[in-house]
Amino acid sequence: MNGQIPTREKMTTIGDGGKRFWLYPAKFTGEWLNRRRVMAVVLILFFFILPWIDINGSQAVLLDIADRKFAFFGLVLWPQDFSILWFFAAGTAILVLFLTAQWGRLWCGWACPQTVFLEHVFRRIEIWIEGDARQRRKLDQAPISVSKFSKKALKYVIFIAISSHFANTVLCYFVGTDQVLHMTFQDPRENWGWFTFMAFFNFMFFVDFAWFREQFCLIACPYGRFQSVLLDSDSMIVGYDYNRGEPRGKLRKNQERTEGDCIDCNRCVAVCPTGIDIRQGLQMECINCTACMDACDEIMFKVNKPPKLIRYTAIADLEGRVRRFMRPRVIVYLVLVLALYGAGTYLMLFNRGLKFQIVRPPGQSFTLSEADAVVSNHFEVKATNRSEAIWTVTTEVPAGFEVVTPRNPWEIPAEETATLPIFVRKQKTLFNTSGKERAVVTFRDERTGAVLYQTEVTLMGPAQ
């Protein structure tokens, strides 16, 4: 890094004694903020509306851990589909590594619920009630008064209402919207477990958005902690162009500046929701929210300089090197993502529905009924129904053979594995002299007659 850039020694929000410095990020405008607002509105609507949408009779997204049912836009997965879930979850984890290596903390700035709700909902309400940074600071420092009390009370009542709606929506994703609606009109004592869950999350969301705020990104978020290993000099970051900006210096009246473009106005610091100075280089606290980009563009416009002194860039760009898009680790990530998603898709398409397995119980060969001279072989059929439909299946054997089973037709419940004993029989006199016969066992859908599974079994009998 450029030697002119000062290095950082401590977190901007933590004082010497560990005391937290409360941040008052300033209001700003700009094209990146407008884009992020559109994105935030879409995401917020998506989040609140999705639990009310049904696709193929299932909630669009449902993570019902208690009933072990997971629905994603019409695809319903059950515990027996764990392998599909695993492949998609592992693929998504690697996809996050790939996206971060390429585009940095795009997720944090544009799509993380913490940023979306804090910056586009809670902070806006706070600014609407208490004013811009200077007024908010003044209000906090002022002694209690009717005006201060009413502003704070109004703000917290709105925060609690939004947090409550947020918590109820989260519950809809885990329990199901119908169930949440049902519980809403019941006595809380009848669902005390879920009620406690909801009240706890309501409290946690309120504390997070009203007080904890940027500390969540700085201290609690595991994704933020991994940035130093996920980013490299070719990853996209929000960066300050120190080649153009330095040496910085104050703008003096009627004096033409001949040094760098940064006029040291600190506007980029004033708007930063994590309180950092982007001019100090890439920092773990930077959530790539683009606020400093907008703020600095506004200043550059006012001082007649080109915009983008702070911009989306990469360390390689700032150091004058060519930014590499494809690097070995990025290629490895991409290959892994494709392989894991491919395996998950394969299992989803070809390993669902009804699966049969037919085996001879250990230690059994055949039985011979002396009375009617029939050779009988015992098999166990195991059918796994990985669908939401109940299947009714008939079992058949070719002419010359007979199948005896307690259930024919046989009903296989949805999302269950069922077993059925079957006895395949043949007249002893018609039996092959080698003592072995082959028979094709067919399982058909009783309703349509379609063959669901067909396999050849070997019958043992007395050698003649």
Ligand code: SF4
């Ligand atoms: S440095 Fe800029 S992009 Fe990073 S968090 Fe602060 S304002 Fe957002």
Ligand code: SF4
């Ligand atoms: S907003 Fe721009 S000009 Fe002002 S201090 Fe930050 S980088 Fe320098």
